[in-house]
Amino acid sequence: MDARPSKSAPPRRASAPRNPERTRAAILNAAIAEFTSKGLSGARIDRIAKRARVNKRMIYYYFGDKERLYISVLEEIYTAIRTAEIGLNLTDRNPTDGMRELIEFTWHYFIDHPEFLSLLATENFNRARYLKNSRRIRELHSPLIGMISDLLKRGANQKIFRPGVDPVELYISIAALGFFYLSNRYTLSTIFSRDLTDPEQLSARGQHIVEVILDFLAPRPEGNPRPASIQP
Amino acid sequence: MDARPSKSAPPRRASAPRNPERTRAAILNAAIAEFTSKGLSGARIDRIAKRARVNKRMIYYYFGDKERLYISVLEEIYTAIRTAEIGLNLTDRNPTDGMRELIEFTWHYFIDHPEFLSLLATENFNRARYLKNSRRIRELHSPLIGMISDLLKRGANQKIFRPGVDPVELYISIAALGFFYLSNRYTLSTIFSRDLTDPEQLSARGQHIVEVILDFLAPRPEGNPRPASIQP
Amino acid sequence: MDARPSKSAPPRRASAPRNPERTRAAILNAAIAEFTSKGLSGARIDRIAKRARVNKRMIYYYFGDKERLYISVLEEIYTAIRTAEIGLNLTDRNPTDGMRELIEFTWHYFIDHPEFLSLLATENFNRARYLKNSRRIRELHSPLIGMISDLLKRGANQKIFRPGVDPVELYISIAALGFFYLSNRYTLSTIFSRDLTDPEQLSARGQHIVEVILDFLAPRPEGNPRPASIQP
Amino acid sequence: MDARPSKSAPPRRASAPRNPERTRAAILNAAIAEFTSKGLSGARIDRIAKRARVNKRMIYYYFGDKERLYISVLEEIYTAIRTAEIGLNLTDRNPTDGMRELIEFTWHYFIDHPEFLSLLATENFNRARYLKNSRRIRELHSPLIGMISDLLKRGANQKIFRPGVDPVELYISIAALGFFYLSNRYTLSTIFSRDLTDPEQLSARGQHIVEVILDFLAPRPEGNPRPASIQP
DNA sequence: GATGAATGAGTGTTCATTCAT
DNA sequence: AATGAATGAACACTCATTCAT
Numbered sequence: 001m002d003a004r005p006s007k008s009a010p011p012r013r014a015s016a017p018r019n020p021e022r023t024r025a026a027i028l029n030a031a032i033a034e035f036t037s038k039g040l041s042g043a044r045i046d047r048i049a050k051r052a053r054v055n056k057r058m059i060y061y062y063f064g065d066k067e068r069l070y071i072s073v074l075e076e077i078y079t080a081i082r083t084a085e086i087g088l089n090l091t092d093r094n095p096t097d098g099m100r101e102l103i104e105f106t107w108h109y110f111i112d113h114p115e116f117l118s119l120l121a122t123e124n125f126n127r128a129r130y131l132k133n134s135r136r137i138r139e140l141h142s143p144l145i146g147m148i149s150d151l152l153k154r155g156a157n158q159k160i161f162r163p164g165v166d167p168v169e170l171y172i173s174i175a176a177l178g179f180f181y182l183s184n185r186y187t188l189s190t191i192f193s194r195d196l197t198d199p200e201q202l203s204a205r206g207q208h209i210v211e212v213i214l215d216f217l218a219p220r221p222e223g224n225p226r227p228a229s230i231q232p
Numbered sequence: 233m234d235a236r237p238s239k240s241a242p243p244r245r246a247s248a249p250r251n252p253e254r255t256r257a258a259i260l261n262a263a264i265a266e267f268t269s270k271g272l273s274g275a276r277i278d279r280i281a282k283r284a285r286v287n288k289r290m291i292y293y294y295f296g297d298k299e300r301l302y303i304s305v306l307e308e309i310y311t312a313i314r315t316a317e318i319g320l321n322l323t324d325r326n327p328t329d330g331m332r333e334l335i336e337f338t339w340h341y342f343i344d345h346p347e348f349l350s351l352l353a354t355e356n357f358n359r360a361r362y363l364k365n366s367r368r369i370r371e372l373h374s375p376l377i378g379m380i381s382d383l384l385k386r387g388a389n390q391k392i393f394r395p396g397v398d399p400v401e402l403y404i405s406i407a408a409l410g411f412f413y414l415s416n417r418y419t420l421s422t423i424f425s426r427d428l429t430d431p432e433q434l435s436a437r438g439q440h441i442v443e444v445i446l447d448f449l450a451p452r453p454e455g456n457p458r459p460a461s462i463q464p
Numbered sequence: 465m466d467a468r469p470s471k472s473a474p475p476r477r478a479s480a481p482r483n484p485e486r487t488r489a490a491i492l493n494a495a496i497a498e499f500t501s502k503g504l505s506g507a508r509i510d511r512i513a514k515r516a517r518v519n520k521r522m523i524y525y526y527f528g529d530k531e532r533l534y535i536s537v538l539e540e541i542y543t544a545i546r547t548a549e550i551g552l553n554l555t556d557r558n559p560t561d562g563m564r565e566l567i568e569f570t571w572h573y574f575i576d577h578p579e580f581l582s583l584l585a586t587e588n589f590n591r592a593r594y595l596k597n598s599r600r601i602r603e604l605h606s607p608l609i610g611m612i613s614d615l616l617k618r619g620a621n622q623k624i625f626r627p628g629v630d631p632v633e634l635y636i637s638i639a640a641l642g643f644f645y646l647s648n649r650y651t652l653s654t655i656f657s658r659d660l661t662d663p664e665q666l667s668a669r670g671q672h673i674v675e676v677i678l679d680f681l682a683p684r685p686e687g688n689p690r691p692a693s694i695q696p
Numbered sequence: 697m698d699a700r701p702s703k704s705a706p707p708r709r710a711s712a713p714r715n716p717e718r719t720r721a722a723i724l725n726a727a728i729a730e731f732t733s734k735g736l737s738g739a740r741i742d743r744i745a746k747r748a749r750v751n752k753r754m755i756y757y758y759f760g761d762k763e764r765l766y767i768s769v770l771e772e773i774y775t776a777i778r779t780a781e782i783g784l785n786l787t788d789r790n791p792t793d794g795m796r797e798l799i800e801f802t803w804h805y806f807i808d809h810p811e812f813l814s815l816l817a818t819e820n821f822n823r824a825r826y827l828k829n830s831r832r833i834r835e836l837h838s839p840l841i842g843m844i845s846d847l848l849k850r851g852a853n854q855k856i857f858r859p860g861v862d863p864v865e866l867y868i869s870i871a872a873l874g875f876f877y878l879s880n881r882y883t884l885s886t887i888f889s890r891d892l893t894d895p896e897q898l899s900a901r902g903q904h905i906v907e908v909i910l911d912f913l914a915p916r917p918e919g920n921p922r923p924a925s926i927q928p
Numbered sequence: 929g930a931t932g933a934a935t936g937a938g939t940g941t942t943c944a945t946t947c948a949t
Numbered sequence: 950a951a952t953g954a955a956t957g958a959a960c961a962c963t964c965a966t967t968c969a970t
Contacts, residue, residue: 180408
């Protein structure tokens, strides 16, 4: 109604104008939140703009379209976890300690980064259609496998790990035991009438995962093979 | 469906008109396919009607709206897996055999029913908002837990399973090791450059899961605690 | 502001509801008007809906999208002129009379149907991209060429027309002399400071066109070739 | 443009920075191309900037807005053809030769300058709304009419042209026979299944136009009026 | 003179749902 | 029980134009 906007109340912005980096980051963060909570087809460009306190047009200016914004989000979150993993520096530890740390790190990373779980669920729902179009992603993951291989090798040499364990298979199991629990806790809590989000439950789950993986890695006692594996 | 197609016959339909049960079933199956491949927000009522060869209006006639149709789909697929599990009749087998059978059944059920994985992913994405509104679901799952409890108890009594294992925690791990591998195989295949859908990979994964779970269930050898669990 | 729409004034509609043919026709006529005045890229689906007093969604229901609506418009106007031409029944007249009638009909059709001129201008601007995709168009135009060929043949036999005139080339000239004058009258009026839309100007132009074409068709007088064509 | 591309050179531009004239010309040429191929409402400021290798803001700096840029384009192309016509120097030739040269020049100018045809089509589509706002345009066209009047007068005096021919009407016909053929060749080729763009067709059309116009200009043979013009 | 960043009002199109028969 | 027609609220994306430097 009033043509003269009052001096005292200019609308606050998350990104100061004329600050491209901040604008871009604000959009990216808003997009992570939106895609996390709504998925790809459920996400709304309008809401992302509002969350980022940015003109909708800017999203297209910086990212092209919804799809490429989504791909940027994927690259962002994958880069984040792989970067954090490298910071673990497991190569200096004894194999068991190192393995336990990796397991616990993974578990806590999943707990602390629900957006990672959610976005991966979304992307797998789409059969990784968008991830496949990302160039930056491919080379990102070999350090992780390298670290795990190193632990397994040293552990086998010291006879504290069984030999012949495949690092990819193992990592998938480490991730699976935590990822599935967390990403599916909503239906699981409902059908089993147990609140899996409860801190005690989470803590117990963490120990369970460590135990399951380390039991699997333990070498078979000589002359005393596990009953489980000698079933006819 | 019609064995005698006459010349003047109108185009065949999945559901003969004036056959309520068949119409309802056709809609439900079409909805399962659509929600599986597109998710909740991505699913289109129009496409479901087309898939079911049914007038769009019929969906509202039989199911009320999109949300209630989706809930019916959830009830349908949960009923299917729990019914199949009861058919296993594990109570007559020795604990190790029974456990292995349950693990393998679960793994193969997941492989054979991608709609189950996909719909659960969708529902968990929505934090089980719709499942919670279903009355039929709650009582469906206790037989499964009952069966697992029975196996664990008998195994512990015979000293072939370690004592004190929680049946819900265990089932979650059994499911996790297969579910995560399958539902996330698209991103995993991409980032690790390995085709996880390959039949050999699937077979190896099945054996891996059995081994991981049975290793965990194996009792600790007396005087020979696993190195893994005694790390300082 | 008022949530209760008053009984007395339900918005009038051009097309009664539940009358598909009328709805379709209303949309088509509105589209002709809109594409005529704004062109393809300037036309607005919203305005067409408003003109047709129809819900915007109905346009997509009946025509698919803007492009297919535009193609339907093209088919409509081409069908109209070719149908009108067939009604001329020139085959019963003497060649000169028949030719004059065709010329005058064409001239007056152009005057009376500015939408025809405008839509053809639009379509040629797009290099007939859309016309080429129309199946219904191709066979529409041979009757016209057939009629002209008949006139030319009879005229040549009676020695009142020169022989060897190509009917397509001739029709293009007949159309050109009227079409260009009318479609370009706006810039021509401006640059030559003469109101070409004035009825007297239009009438004079009609006579001019007849004269130009019939002069061209007249056979060369024996031993008296036209000076124009023997210039060194 | 630059003959000595140095190694460290920044990407070449159509307009070197800080060179106002070149920048302006680059924009104008890019605008001609864009308006020619897309029309007024279809033209995009962004694309013009890209074509001109110039910052979008510069267009506003030099031309004010899209509309004024478009008007500048119109002025440019009209100036070009009228300037070329003056170069013909018809006043020194005999009337028939002069007329034939004017006809052929016009025909070839249209063939060689599709942007002229296209932009006039666009402008007439808008009923010359923008041309009317141009001051520079009005006085541009009298030399052409002067030249035609001179030819007609001399021809009539020498009895090789019929008397009383209106120079504006005649020029419109000369232009019409070529302009319509070329600007509408896309739909005409489609509906008559004949490739009007073919060089042979173009050549035949040129001869046809000359013949039609010169036939019309030829004086009526005494005592032998053309049959065409004595119809009751 | 020149530029990257920012904006608000559209654009064509889609969707779940309801109406009338 | 079954159907074609109709609706309004979104939705992703675009555009000419302006701001700040």
